Amino acid sequence: MDQFVRDIVTGSVSGAIYALIAAGLVLTYASTGIFNLGYAGISFSAAFLFFELNSGLGWPQLVAAGIVILVYCPLLGLILDVAIFRKLARAPEAAQIVASVGVLLALPALCTFIVGRGITLFDWSIPTGTDAQLVPGLGPQPRHVYTLFSGVVITSDQIIVLVTAILCVAALWVFLRFTQTGLRMRAVADRHDLASMRGVNDARTSQLAWVLGTMLAGIAGVVGSPILRALDPNTYALAVFVAIAAAVVGGFRSVLLAFAGAIFVAVASNLTFTYATFASDIPGFNSTVPFLLLIGGLLIMAKARARVAGSISAEAPPPDYQRDLPAWRRALPSLIACALLLYGVYSLLGSFWLGITTRGLIFSLIFLSFTIVTGVGGMVSLAQAAFVSGAGLMAGALITRYDFPWLLALVCAVAASMLLGVLVALPSIRLGGVALALATLALAFVCGQVLFQVDWLRNGEFGWTFSPPAFGPFHLDNQRTMAGFTLILIFLVVWMIKNLERSNTGREMLAVRNAPAAAASVGVSPTATKLKVFALSAGVAGLGGVLLATQDVSITSNSVPPIAGLLWLAGVVLLGIRRPAGAIVAGLFLGVMPALLTGFTLPFDLAHWSGTRASEVPTILFGLGAIGLARQPDGIFQNVARQNFERREKRRQRKLAKQATSVGGAVAGVGNAVTPAATAAGDVG
């Protein structure tokens, strides 16, 4: 009984930090409709700045905290609102998620990058912060430890977090509930169109929501830093994911319920740790409790109220900007790119760059799975990293332990990954948009913490090592052969995607995407269709996973962390989620980028660059790129296609105008009338 009480008390205290984070998440979501995965990045940056001001420059704690919370955070909130999120308010959900992932990745990397460069280039005498193990918060140093009844111990830091959480949540609740500004924010959240018709300036409420949300994130970062201990972006990301679970359990509307949800999640984790002895063999089980609660919460929420309007991110397909071009002209860029790639792989590149390129191609293959599930299926999946890991581990186990031939292991691993895809999709498939994305992310974490920790699959810390196979004269340990093999697979998958779009399944998917009810009424099962697409996508990701393991010669359960899926999605959406080309280029980019940044010499000595040693640069670039989505939510390729289309259109207009003037002013009206007709004809073709 003592233990039970102790679990509940310590759970409530440690839940406070999640409550603080959850309140900010709910505030931004409820008043702007954007689910801010970047919250962890904001919290981290605040904690980092506080650490540098306090421990680095020796400022008093309260002054440093004041600067961070009252100056830095409001400014950052304003920048985020103006530069990124307001432009995305009506953008497709995938673009919103990716932009917030951009913030999640770029902000921490920027912080450590700036401080790191400052130290090496300008001799700043401050700590790098990355190796800080115990960060002082606002509490007394060293912290006080109080022993309550029956051995329950709490520290001064925990008390500060608890009191701050209660104060913040209460203040926020009063603000939203009883002030006119709070009411305006709730009105915008409920119906933004009507709110502006009733005189609410939604730009102003959006600004306020971001400033307040960012300040809350800053408070959580500064006050929570001694509890979260390591000044490491991943620790903050994990805390925010737990807080998401709390917010979802609390119904995602009310800050009070989010507070209760946070306490509930923390207490439940504690009780599981004490009483779930059956799971004591699985090391990661306790940390999965919040994620299981998150999935459960999402399911209940979807069932209880039809709050999630569609179960896919419904959006109008972008127009085809190449409709006026002949088929050969449409294919030309891809053909040129293919030719260049083949020339590079088979003649130009030396072994180092060849290996890098091959790795990039394998990522291209993996990324094509996003084209299937998000581009064709309209569902945002953040579980792709789990499929890659799972298939790699599975192949490793089959080849090494059971002496399966490589090809058979590949087929089995792909099948297993499709099965895993169905398992991940089954509970979450009737959720839509953000909820589906969160559920898949949670399931990816559960897979990573539990399934891939089973020793049969992971083979200890060192994982599996196996040598690449040979088919007759073709050895896959030859990089050229491997690259060729991957290219063939990419070609097959692209061909499959093209077929999928034209096939029955593709049409069903389109029907389900546009009008689920209408699709059901003509006999298309939305669930079956979505499962099919999900399984296919998981299979492609698994295929890539096996190739990646083969290329790397080894795989461990930590080779591909679940959070990698976020970075991947960011890359693909950045270039274009709807067409295979986007995925392929994103894969090559991600594979080649890290090596490129270490310096390169262009062929024929065209250029030479000795590179940068900052490991943050690729992440910053990708993060900034994802944030750049705010300007082009359909991806770079689509944007280029649109610009070209507009240029051609202008040229046509000019030509017509010229013709009209040469024939005579009287016919000018006819000349203009031709243009819409010509465009309409293009639409049909």
Place this chain on the structure above:
Amino acid sequence: MSDAKLAVENLEAGYGAVRIVHGMDLSLAAATIGAILGPNGAGKSTTCKTLAGYLPATGGTIRLDGQDVTKKPCWWRARRGIFLVPEGRGIFPGLSVDDNLKLLLPKASEREQVFERFRVLGERKRQHAGSLSGGEQQMLSLAPTLVHRTEVLIVDEPTLGLAPRVADDVLSVFTELRDAGTSVLLVGESPHGIVDIADQVSLLHVGRITWSGPASDLDQATLEESYFGEAAESGSP
């Protein structure tokens, strides 16, 4: 036409490359009820949203009391006194009835006036507005205009989906508002009920006003012509 409350000249609007409203002229005098009637797809809702500023006008001008408001944002126009009840009710379904009113009537005494007049709303003030019946929702969306007089009230499909008796109640609110000095613009597909209370009627066909005049001059033939599209181009008086 500088004495008009709301004056629209050569208005053009649409979505992206698709133009819906092609050069509309419209004038609504102070304290009158105007009506815009037209079949499906004539551009009625687009007109409403453009007048309220929710959609930007791509051409032409909108004047309120002689002041050009064409470029002003939606919320600015709302504060200046253009009140649009969009198609399918103008309520916040997720907010309580009380909160719905509070947004425009911050004083409790003002809300009490509403609850005295509409008992049902008073009884259900803690409920989500989305749980009200269609008629109650329409009353809730109009209620603030009865307490604070707005300059121009635009209602898209005022009686759509309402039982006949409820529809009559709603229509009587409009005559009351007119008598209190509000200019009302009713927009609908069916002339039923609307024409009886309107002072001025305009017929809209494929984004153009094809007929415009006092409600008493509107005859069956003109109406049919507009709805069925024959001779629509030459019908302008």
